[in-house]
Amino acid sequence: MRHLSPGELIDAAEGHAAARATAHTEACEACRRQVASLREALAALRDVPDDEPSPLAWDLLAARIGRAVREAGAPKPWWAAWGWRFAPLLMVAVLAATAGVGVTLWHQRAASGSAASAGAVPGADEALAQDADGDERAAEDPSWSLVSDLSAGISLDDAADVGGLPPLGGSERALWQLSSDERRTLASILEAELAESAAAAPIIPGV
Amino acid sequence: MSTRAAACWAGGIRPEWTLTVAASTDPPPPSPEALAALGDRALVRICLEGRPEAFDALVERYQRAVYRLCRRFAPAHEDALDLSQEVFLRAFKGLDRFRGDAALSTWLYRIAVNVCLNRAAARPPRAVPLDAAAPLAAGEEDAAARLERRGRRDRVRAAIARLPARQRATIILRVYHELPHEEIAAVLGTTVGASKANLFHALRSLKRRLSGDGTEGR
Structure with missing residues (x-):
């Protein structure tokens, strides 16, 4: 019995496993554990929120980039x-x-x-x-x-x-x-x- | 020169020239609202015609995504701002190299990943004090929860920072930007299979590194 490849394990952990992979994980304890472990890791990472800056930050960043771009001059070939x-x-x-x-x-x-x-x-x-x-x-x-x-x-x-x-x-x-x-x-x-x-x-x- | 004009010159007669001054038919520069309604490729074209305000519209459209990507690589908010500026500046300078065969966002992501990985390679990650991001909330319970969450976030960030470059980029693009593997492959110049393999190895490494700190197993 061939175990799932890393790509198939990722597909299964992300919820879109192919039919063969689904059938295999139902029968294979080792691959099932791997999929569960990957899902846990994904969930733990997604639980870490973005550092959202202040709403004013976007205007400031845009202005800063606009200044830098104009100092750089027109794009050259x-x-x-x-x-x-x-x-x-x-x-x-x-x-x-x-x-x-x-x-x-x-x-x-x-x-x-x-x-x-x-x-x-x-x-x-x-x-x-x-x-x-x-x-x-x-x-x-x-x-x-x-x-x-x-x-x-x-x-x-x-x-x-x-x-x-x-x-x-x-x-x-x-x-x-x-x-x-x-x-x-x-x-x-x-x-x-x-x-x-x-x-x-x-x-x-x-x- | 026409035959008549040539004959006039030959006869020493200066031909009469008719000078027509037409009013300029150049359209007025588009307003920010009009620019915001245009597609990426149109904005790129207008920008290449010498109107940097079109690039402002692109910045407005993509600065949040670029900043968030840079923030995942950068240890602090200020670093992420610097990186974001560098990304857009590089994009602006190389705008004529945007071929349009991929989405502009993919192209920007590619520049951003390169800028961030180059910066990370030149400057190893440094420790960030826990109170660097924002002031604590007023309530003591909120403050404790916030501290705990921030501590977990910093541990995850540090663990990601220690991953190999491609694994780090893959996990950030997939988990935090939810890019499909096809687009990650385009950004990193690799294949879909390699993107999935990178994600697999990254998740396994992170699970090992983070085990026991409370960020998993819930």
Whole structure:
């Protein structure tokens, strides 16, 4: 015979036992005693009244909360509070990402220039071959290490308190973590854009 | 810019602009009575539009429940007032995070339980003098009965304060706020089964701790 689980015992003590539990307690002395004991404990607790404050207390409490709320100002979106708290970190992340993109483009231009001077047209594969180990280089990047060190001291609870954990620097991080194919595609797009803007730009402004 | 206006500009003629000043059609701010008649979600929306008076209506609606919950965790009335204020302040600051998939009361209870348990963890329960809550009644017999009742209440309160956090929260929400187990599970982020198990273990612990002091077995 299976005795009642804690949940079934609580249901029985609170007066809404399932049919099986009722039938069981009628036959089982041990479970019947448990249910009676739980009922006694519940009754003893319910016998302890609330400490009801003076009726004036509600007006005073409401006024006190109203003052505190107005001092706090209008409720801000979660990202605003979060953003201000981590603004320095965000700035470093954006700077690091900008520097990363700049260095990549500079490498591409340098490779393109040297190849052009040798009479060869540089391919995207060639330019991007240097970035095949981009993830390892990202790990060694001092600016990215700085971001990592700064974020190491941030408590997840603090971040959760201000409304969750949005992806900090997610887009910048995604840039570093592109696969070779994705980088190749991005480079093709950038090259096409550069070529198009170079062709469209007039040699003499205003003409 | 319209074709006519463009032609005017091209011909060096300044087009005539018609400026229409319309009277503001913003409705007047709702009165406290009107706000009190609105539902929780509407009040939250109005508050997020920059009208803190809507939050006053929510405070008016829920301050008793929040205070009573805090009072069950707090050793003294003043502590419960502080906790209640903190609960509402946190709710106000995080109002845009109220998703509305649960009742506002459940959300407030969740904040209150967190605030109270965090405070309790940071500050262990202290002894409260028996005469801290209210003056004694005039009659000697009443005074004795009141003292006895207060002593029993303080022993129960102390025994509850020594329970593990989730058991403490469960017993307070179930016994003193009569929340269904489903709502307790939502407040504590647990399951109905876990809520019942917490209540079971809490009641057994309390029965052991309170045995012999006259609060049970009647």
